Amino acid sequence: MSDYPMRVDLLNRFRSPSEVRETLRGLEDGSVDMVIGTHRLVSGDVRFKDLGLVVVDEEQRFGVAHKEKFKQLFRQVDVLTLSATPIPRTLYMALMGARDMSTIETPPPNRIPVSTTVCAYDERVIRDAIKREMKRGGQVFFLHNRVKTIELMASKIRQLVPEARILIGHGQMDKDDLEVVMHTFVQGEADVLLATTIIETGIDIPNANTILIDRADRFGLADLYQLRGRVGRAGEKAYAILLLPRDMMTVGDARKRIHAIKQYTALGSGFKIAMKDLEIRGAGNLLGTKQSGHISQIGFDLYCQLLKQSVERLKGRKDAPKTETSFKADIVAFSEAAFAKGDPAAFIPAFLPSNWLQETKIRIAAFREISEALTPAAVKNLEKSWRDKFGRIPAPADNLIKIAQIKALAAAEGIASVEIQGQRLMLHRNGDYILMEGRRFPRLQSTTPQGKLAEAITLLLKF
Template sequence: ERKALPDHAFPAKSHLETEFAESFPFEETPDQAKAIAEVAADMEAPTPMDRIVVGDVGFGKTEVAMRAALKCAAGLRQAAVLVPTTVLADQHLRTFRARFAEYPIRVEGLSRFSTPAEQKAVLDGLRKGSVDVVVGTHRLLSPDVRFKDLGLVVVDEEHRFGVKDKERLKAMKARADVLTMSATPIPRTLHQGLSGLRDISLIQSAPTGRLPIVTEVRPYDERHVKAAIEAELARGGQVYYVHNKVRSLPAVVERLKALVPGARFVMGHGQMKADALEKAMWDFHKGEYDVLAASTIIESGLDIPTVNTLLVEDAQDFGLSQLYQLRGRIGRERRRATCVLYFPGDAATLKSLSEDGRRRLEALREFKDLGSGLGLAMRDLEIRGAGDLLGARQHGYINAVGVEYYSQLLESEVERLRGRRARLERAPAQVDLALPAFIPESTLPGDLERLRFYKRALDADEKGLDGLRRELTDLSGPLPPEVDNLFSVLALRRRASRRGVRAAAERSGRLELWLHSGVE
């Protein structure tokens, strides 16, 4: 419906936008400049923007969002910036206000850090149009929040919002341009980029002078924890210590105090009262404490250049994108940063962990280079299995029908809304087999190249698959078993679809088939 509706096209680049761009205190990286240009072109088009900007933490996604917000305000419409945590909302609010300080743009915040009087003033300003940009948490999705003329919605890490929030967000997005930002896109986001449901901009070039983070994966050892904290404090830095069980966090802080008696510790987690959490975070930011022992609340938003050591307890229990986000909290300056991922001390090797937990930790150790967020997302797809790509294991309605057929349904509905008739093919068969079927990095090194090749393979018929196999062999030499499996599964999928098979799945060594109604 959004795609079929006409949208407000923002004017071409104004003098104010040029001045704002020139005031950026850093040199734009090539990918950042390209993303800014792509977002501007989308906003100037007569159809609603729906673009994902993918880039590592600290690679300049926020500046892309601020350029878009300025373009929106210069076009006399309002922008909403939606973030998953209160701490991140507070950080973004400070960043936006500092960047817009010299410009006639009013920036306000709306979260649980705001007092009732402050919230009332912001709500009035949004209704009357005197607030140009608002930064907030899911509080922005409340029924009492009304905009005079909402033109842009910026969403940071959309996957961290709940189902109810996403339903309200859908209503907010109806007639506004939408810009989503992510450091490690989840598989469904990759699918949407692959299938054309959303446009995607990649920021993979690192800022000048940024150093890769040293990543260690090792059994938990108190002597190592003590040495790591003391080494960071000796060079005048600060430490994040992540323990994600809120109930036992106070005991962990006491244990750490006994371990490093000369260090100053403070605790932070999402169940603390807003004012107490804010005080703890900003006291740590000002250098009044050496170590912040926290839950994953630090995953989004805390940007403190003096913190260059991250210690994570029970790292095997975290998701891959979550670990990557946590690691992105350090190494923001030109000082070498260290991330240590501890798994239980009684586990002699990683092999004693669950297979998925082990592969997640190994992937994070492998992808230590700057700009590797997309590579990690690709590995996450491979850890979850080819079923994610082939439509067998996804989530919600898209998963019920598969991403390709879902794309067809969307296109068909767009054509209907435009008053045209569209031909809708039967959904392609879903195939879920217990075998590795993917393109490894050794066969096709570039992340974007592999994304494009997957897309072409998913769209190809059997003859087209033969051509793609020859093309890949010419490019990379003899194909490994995983790639042979991928082509075989895709060909099987095409043949099964022609014969009326709706789904095929391997269960306990047997192949089960589900047929479309009316097929014998």
């Protein structure tokens, strides 16, 4: 910001007491235009003259208590949250529309994907990885997240690679000692930095292009992604080696995390990693303190529906029809496989063709959209939206829209089920069938499947 008439200051634990006091005075009287800091910024003694914008970097590092403090402090200001891997609750709030979201998919210039390897703990792997990096003049991060045994691990590495210059860094060190360690490593005066997760964020050392992560099964998916991102920042081929206990097969969520970090190695995979994390850990409690966790008592779809209804009610909007109408017909094939087996003259296809929406996740999202279109207006808007997004709608998808229209029209009249059987249109409401003139089911005149659907819509419009 040197080109602008702005005073930028810093607030963290490495500042002296006098520097901190000067910064606090500047924030209160407005002489400091921008402050960059850690959690220290949400302390009680920090007061702003006219706060207008808050940028929260590495959002996943903040806990619930800090975020509640953010809500109190930053209630009337714009807040921009940055994260390569947002926590499940934050991501879900963005996906459901409670927050605006923008994704950056373009990597920095000359960035190369990191080669990721998962293997059993083996001292030969450790030795070879360190020697290979040293041979090409690079440096190594070795992550060992237990302060009690970090010195023992340093001794092992010295035995494996006697020529390596090793430094130790962790959060329990004196701040001055830690600053010396980091400065020494940045200057290239050491080959291996043996550290805890303090290196997860804020570390940018272009010459460090190999990271070994001990007991990778103990880390979360976002943690592994962030740690892997510490290397490969200067156009050099980088390596991430995830070490697991030899006598232990990863099971459950740990296995899913390790598989995901291996699967998503392309640049800009953070969003996919976060989506996978949401799938594994759940969205948590949107109104409480849990930032992850699955819904245990009700299904996810019902949860979303109840949440949506509550939001609509608070906004003063009329609830959608409570009746959920089922549809059955002996003339409809609801899948590509069923249509392929049947007689094309006797059946009409009603599904989303895979050659129209080729990506599975887009097809699933489209199915969800049509299942949530419960009113005739919603069905009409959905059809328009699909035309805008996907172009011409093929016959199978168009038939699916017509069936959604039939269900929406029936639901508006309190009809619980619609069934087309031969030439009969069977409508069920309040426990009884609706009969024409009290004696028989409504009759369809058309002999073609397409005509029967169109007739059903026409009859329902007359109710």
